[in-house]
Amino acid sequence: MDVPLQILLVEDNRFFQQLISDFAESHGFGLQVAENGKIAIEKLQQQNFNLILMDVEMPEMDGYEATDFIRNQMPEFQDIPIIMITSHEHPQHATKSLLTGANSYLKKPFREDDLLKEIQTLMIG
Template identity: 40%
Template sequence: MENSLADLKVLLVEDQPINQFLAVSILHSWKIMVEVAANGQLAIEKLNSVNYDLILMDIQMPVLDGLSATKIIRQELKLSTPIIALTADSSKIGEEYCQSIGMNGYLTKPFQPDILYEKMYSLIYQYS
């Protein structure tokens, strides 16, 4: 796999340590710089001071869930950074709803690394 995503700066918003570990490991293997926020509120705080190329957003988290965080990112922070939703339960929150609040992609967990790569690649080069 080519390293065309190398040197991107990605914010991973995920509350489960094992999911953080797996995603960070995959992203690091692609030479992507990753910062982790354990919930939506911490993500908002990071986004107030750091620019990221892409956000990977878990949907269900304590403190501030991914849907609410995305609404704040789009409506209050006015950021257009691409956001890919990551969810373990595809039945509760649909892809269409995620797109309607400003998410740009949608993946169910556990995800296939090559599918994540393709989604990230298409979003990065669509928005650059």
């Protein structure tokens, strides 16, 4: 039996947490939620994940800081795919996300199909 994809959602918005939770459940993915980057780093040290969905704007430690920390201070997680998610329109956020170490970037709101395509691309190649 295959182990389901384990996703860490780093997101402080409860509405979006529920949307991604429903998405994960409908596709048979496991999901854990961290409300900010600091909690995400703690969860990474406690459990194995295959993928991180990282919001950009959060209290305490935002998505850029958390991604930078994961990429530069946690060598055991160098290869974990990170998809940055934000509601910002400006292209600089996509550029900054990729420069910080994210593998890809999605702008909210996005379609479920777009998220699934990104996950498949990153997990399968």
